[in-house]
Amino acid sequence: MTPLRGLGVAGAFALVLAAVVVLSAVHLTQGTSSVGAADLARLIFGGDDQETLSVLVASRLPRLLAGIAVGVALGAAGTLLQSIARNPLASPDTLAVSNGAYLAVVMASALGIALPVLPSGGLSFLGGLAAAALVLALSGGGRTGTTRLILAGSAASLAFSSLATLLMILFEEQTTGLFAWGSGSLTQSDLVAVTQMGPLILLALLTAMLLGPRLDILGLGDDTAAVLGVNVRNLRLTVTLLAVLLSAAAVTVAGPIGFVGLCAPVIVRLIGRILPGVHRHRVMLPLSGLAGVAIMLAADIILRAVLGGQAGVDIPPGVVTSMIGAVVLMWLARRHRDAGPTRQPPTVRTGHRSRTGFLVIVSLCAALLVAAAFAGMLLGDTWLLGGDVTNWLQGRTGKALTYVLDQRYPRVLAAILAGAALAVAGTTIQAVCRNPLAEPSVLGITAGAGAGAVGLLTLVPLAGIGGLSMAAGAGAFAAFALVYLLSWKGGLSSDRLLLMGVGAQALFTAVTVLIIVKSDPWNTAKALTWLSGSTYGRIPAQLIPVALALVLFLPLAYLLRRDFDLLALDEQTPRILGVPLELVRLAALGGAVVLTSTAVGAVGVVGFVGLVAPHAARALVGGRHSRLLPVAALLGALLVSLADTLGRTVIAPAQVPAGLVTALLGTPYFVWLLWRSRAR
Template sequence: MLAVVLGAVHITQGSADVSPLDLFASLTGAGNDQATAILVASRLPRLMAGVIVGVALGVAGVLLQTVARNILASPDTLAVNAGAYFAVVAFSVFGLSLPLLASGAVAFVGGLAAAALVLALSAGRETGTVRLILAGSAIALALGSATTVLLLLFPERTIGLYAWGQGTIGQNGSTVVSTFGPVIVVGAVLALLFARRFDLLALGDDTASVLGVNVRRAQLIGVLVAIVLSAAAVNVAGPIGFVGLAAPAIARLIAAKVPGMQRHILLIPAAAILGVIVVLGADVLLRLVFGGAAGVEVPTGVVTTIFGAVFLVALALRMRASSEAAGRGLVSSRTVSTRRRITLSGIAAVLLVVVVVASLLLGDTKLLGGDLVNWVTGQSGPIVDFVLGTRAPRVFAAALAGAAFALAGAVVQAVSRNPLAEPAILGVTGGAGLGAVFVITLWPVASFVAVTGGGLIGAVGAAVIVFGLAARGGFANNRLILIGLGVSAAAAAGVSMLIIATDPYNGAKALTWLSGSTYGRTLPQLVPLAIALVFALPVLLSARRELDLLAFDDDTPRVLGIRIAPARLGLLAVSVVLTAAAVAAVGSIGFVGLVAPHAARALVGARHSAVLPLSALLGAILVCVADTLGRTAIAPAQLPAGLLTAVVGAPYFVWLLWRSRR
């Protein structure tokens, strides 16, 4: 009934000035020509798009949750939507024009590859909610970075794809809906035909096998049907976020109180109906709040993502507080001599100096070592002065930001006892991005100080929300990570809304900043970041014992007199300051907080007295190299450093997850 009511309200909304009575009269063939044209060309296709997308994502979410045996599995968390979106954008960049069904096949292949990778990486002896979410988030981030590279390099071939990539059910005619509607219907029917197998599959591999189910075949069928449905939904409306998570999760919560509803023959239709309610409800709410024109400018996926983020946080708060076993990866029995630690740290310091010098010499204008010496001694000419005067702040910004991200990552990994975590999971990076983009888009001539202030306010606001909610469970690891990811998703949706609602120039500027760029930095702008590092590093080194103990387990530090919740809060606050300062200085740069601390731990062991300095050095090296490549690879055009760190960090993360499966 709710879905029908929402459909009736939905069809009356729009930018055209047509009365609801005229529209409903047109349904019976008695309306005027204008109302009939609007109904047939715009309102009905949009309504039908919302219905079939809701059905597709709701059913896909149920199947993926059953196969993964995880209530947080969905087309979003398994990176299906990200893979499908990347595949569609890649084909657009290469100028390949495909029929609609062929385009659907391309999206299917992209989504299948991403989901297969996430499921493979999240399997193993420590399979769990956090591991699945981290694997899916990392793969989605890598695919998102690759997609952003294409959007920035080929803007003329990807016009409109950024907005479409946030998910919008707006349609121009009924061609797309009539093409993919039957595909979604067939997929939903197939899911119902295999409902009994999915019931048995949910009982466990051994039980299902005893009862005559070929487990691997049933899992493969479930994944393939889910990805076909997700790919069709992406082709109809773009990747609409979190519907495939929220709708089936709500259906399962209802089923837990309704006898018999946990059977897939009932659960699948329930999730489909709830998917329709979520999609149409988001679209109706969007246009009720912002007006009919907002349905054209602001994608429906922005609203569903915010709703899904709230739902993810609510699920996290309902979960039993625990410290998942992932933390064992931080504790190493391998002993590393003091001499080896000093030697490796010295080598890293020398390498950083070499990288900084190379970064100063390389760019769209190549310089020689003598030019650099003359510049340092004040004897260079005007050209060298100009080149190095603009290049040096960028190099120093990259080094300082890399060190800050790496230190923050080392702290987050120790406190959460998860070697796969990074600062972005606290929501701080997303909050800082939202604050800065808000300033950039609403105040085009904003100074760097204003943008930095917006980033800092956003970061602090996100940290307050995450820490405030996580405090209810004593900052339990699983709760902290899921709440942080939910806040990050909501912040990303807010950023998308701001970028799409602004003019193209500011949108490109914000998109570049979000990708992590040192462009246009000056030395005075780096002072806050330098101050944060100068104060944070001694504080963290003085807390090295607490970090070592917190990375081990909960019992040991408690026995030794350490108050775990206050210690976690204080250390995470330091990581927030470092992350916020770095994001405000250079934008969002992913994977540095993951790769650098883990590499440092692999080289010098788990003691933070050695891990912290080496992490800072390796982080600085990584971002400096990424920034240099971004300035030289396609000169005079440039790529943001954050996109290149994702190119390096994503394969490393994949290898790390794969190795830890055992």
């Protein structure tokens, strides 16, 4: 510590710059060809090896310069976003800026529009700006709380990713290669992107540094800054535009590379604890840019050193940065200080329902579910009549119709069972966390189950149903254990639990992408099937685990219904009334993990059902869990069943995965919840 303090700010710059130079030298020695450090050294000292020169100019130098440009852009953008939000977790990823820019590029590709680099950068800028505006509006500029900022960014990211995935499914030929690029790729065929985006990045960085003194004053608070003559509104707008411009430039060069904009400012702020002068924005911005370069190059070096030179082509280095960034996010969440008693985000307030009213609602939901299941049997790439289903049940249909219905009924049942399981899991998680914005996807359980299932399918392609369910369960329990244990800090903080969950979700999603791209880089369909949720090709045996999970957990949840009511109030009331708090909490979360993992084994990764169904049920029958649980289960089954039927019908014979439909339906509802509660 003392030697570094003695170096001063200039010494810190020199140290980080030296690290970047060393990493750049190592980076140039890696690649798919046999050109190594000795060949490059001979070239530097006057050698005339045309093969080495060709490899250097055509491949390695463009990749290195792309890493430098992206690192500078994302490091500076993360610092700017954290400064205007006054939130250490703000970044181009957590504010969905990168995903918004990526969606804009995918939309252009889907429409068959081939744009040059600069117009493509402009399109990315507009997409990123729209995303930043949405997230900052929902989170009150990021100043209403870290949890709200991260949840708003996660919801927007999921919505943009779902739209991008949908476009890649519908326009597979036009968007070939965009799945891997969507995780960030430094592979460059020439220097065009770097030479055109580089000056733009440098100009934006210099402009931000000119605004550095005003940003320093803004850090004292809006009122103080206004008194000292800073136009807070204009400064925030200008800085947001600069941050989005830097993020869009990075996406244009290399795609959405995850969490560099979060990690780089964290490193610089840690240095700032030793060197106070680093906190000045004119120092922090370029230093964060250099730290971003170091992270970017180090991730690429580690990737190719561990998995070989070809991995740099097949596997996006953004997967590595996402994994590193997820760990940093969880570390920051671990340090997050709870804001006090757990807040209750808004719920729909309703009057007390009579028993008759409750029974009417249950009967209506059940009738709608039966109708949805019947529609699911009739609709799809082949439209049938009700009489066809009746004849099929009686065994009187021909081979063609029998084949269609035999293939269709497992899909309908899978959607119903998985929807009910996810809804019950979401209801119990919301009670335990005392936060109606919590659900299995937000806590990382769904992503963990998906990683386990994809890992088994990759290692053992012919794995049976039991093995798949066990692998999904193992992944879900691993994610749950990680989030729960790291969230425990003298008690279980709801805010900390949610932030840990978002980090775990990013980590396990990155692991899933890594497994898929490493094992079969061109099999986009496999990735999209599991990451988007689909009932395609389901067989009756795959439904047994989720059915058993529902049969076992629903009675337990009903027995614990009054404990759930007390848990949803506060931390002290259940203790005073003798509820074994930790035992009930573990039982509830353990059951939710089992339900989620078996649902993932049945239909893949489906998000937001555990959020939407409990909220809709709460609006209909109130918050008592004796009524909430059955209605939520029926509504969850109804939602996924309708989503599956719509996905199989609207663009038949092509299909939209059910998980995409539920994400597109659930995200606006989630956004609406955040919007309603932004003033609180």
